[in-house]
Amino acid sequence: MSSDANRLISALVRDSVQLDLKTLDLCFLAGLYLRSKRSVDSLEEDTLIDLFEQVCEVVEPDTERPRVRATYTIQRLRDQRLLARVDGSGIIRPGDYSLTRLATSIVEFFFDDERLTRESLSLLTGTLRSHLTEILAAVKHADTEQAWQEKVAAPLQVTVGDLVGGIERRQRGLDARQEEVQREIADLLQADWFGAVDRSQALLDTTTETLRELNEVLLRDTHHLLALLQDIQSEASKADQTVPEEAAQRLIEHIDRIGAWGRERQRAWSDYYQYVHRYLRDVVRLDPDRALSQRLRDLIMNRPSPRFRLFVASTPSIRLLRPVESRVERPAVMRPRMEREVSPDLVDPDSELDIDVSVKALVEASLSEGAETLAEITERVLAELPAHKHYIAAGRVADALAGIASVRSGRERPWRAVMPDLELEDWDLSKERALGQAPRPASPRVPRPEPEPEPERAPKR
């Protein structure tokens, strides 16, 4: 939505704009409209009340105290900006009123006297042409800013703009009339069937003729109007006058819309005309008693009556073969075959016992040889064992040593390399090397050697 539209809608919402008009109100406004057309004078309050009473007698004859109701109605119409007080005397004397532009537009819509006819369109386009010709002549003599404004821009915006707006307004009136004709034809046939054929045909022909004439006028005149406007725009552009140039451009677009409206309505009406014409010929004229609908309704509702089904051709689509291509072998989606359930390894229990015994013996031997640190002892023990048992044996060396000798450990135990792929946190042995149970220090942490999938800490027994 454009910013203008947003602003307008916001303003309408802010002011809580609404219209509440009953039939009596509309009739009252129509009466005021007709009265004001007879005289240019404003309407006195007494005149308004008298007129309201007259309208009441026609529309709602049983209304009690119409003068009181008139007072409320006048106030309500004023609140809705349909009636304006124009005297400015306040409470000094009864007021004078006139209809606002809003009220006039509403009433004129119902009077429908702004329908586009060949006469009104010809008159409007003729007036438009003469105005534009005058403006074009003024353009050629305009040499000051003021002359451009007064002789070109203002007439384009006001006089020509109003005339073009008048054509568009009448187009909308004709649209409403067309819709009415369509409804009228349907109602006529509904009410009178065969008897309404001629009247329906006449309505169709009248509207068709009106549209044809209007289109002729539009085709002829829009061309001239556009040419004049383009000349004005071109001159304004040469003189570097943006206001008249833009005004001419807006009017060109407006005229284009009017021309497009004519073409579009002609096409839509042509479709409608054909449909109704076919209906009148094939349905109404062939069934003057309107018995066909009744018989069909009976057939549908009376289900036990002989039922039938239509045959229709049903050939499937032509089968198009694909181009020949060599067969493509697609490999099956699968996992490589393998034994998922692996049997557990059989281990000789004596071998595990053996390693404990041999580790303990080797530790004792190392101690007796004078080794003084865990690293030194471990290195000596592992050198005696096969490589695949080094990781397991490393933990058991520490365990055996802790059981045999008293060990000391600092707060920060140093890491010592025992073998190329094995390090441990070292312990020192106490001087007395007392045999027997000693308090167990924390197990040495042995880094995990590469090939062995075991935890970081040295295993405990």
Next chain:
Amino acid sequence: MTSSFESLEEAIADEHFPGVDLALRRGRHLSLDDGTAYQYLIDALDHLEPFYRRFGCELVHPSDGYFYLLPSGDRLDRRRLSTGEMLIGQTLALMYLDPAALQYAGVVERQTLLQRLQGMLGAETLVRILDPRRRKKFNERIFAEIIRNKVAEALRRLAELGFIDTLDGGRLRLRPSLMRFVEPVRGSKDCSAALERLVASGEIDLDDADLNADPGVDPSDPEAEDEAPEDEPETSA
């Protein structure tokens, strides 16, 4: 000869022929609403009538202003419309005859169709006709949903066959080919004679076995007997 084409070869060489031929063989009814395709058929009728007769079928052009192909031999397949398609087609034909549809040049609301169906037959009878296998107790909500689905399915097929056009917003444009559903009741006399004539010409097939049966269920209808899908086209060669 009223044809603007000099020969069959010329008619077949026209750019409209492939599309028109395929549409007719698939059972589509072509009318004025199809624009130049309809005009082509009018022009080429003299050549195409004997052409299609060689395939054992008739290129029919009723006075209502539409064309369709009616196979009678075994060279082109044909099918019977389902019970639901027939009911919806007849109701749409009734709406086509109603002058109320004139106001909008034959465009009607889908909702109006449903209202008219319910007004004429009631929800329970409608479900018995549209879904003959259903034997469960009446439940308004479920029945309404079944009716809506079945009607939508029938409308889709009728649109494919050129009886209606489906427009935006659930609106339907009624086409003159709907008058095919009216054929048996067109004459002022008893419609059985008209039915016999139409059966003889291969236009329709009668379900006369159900005259004394449950009005909603068609015993001769395979849809009612087995578990075959209800709207499975019944083709015959």
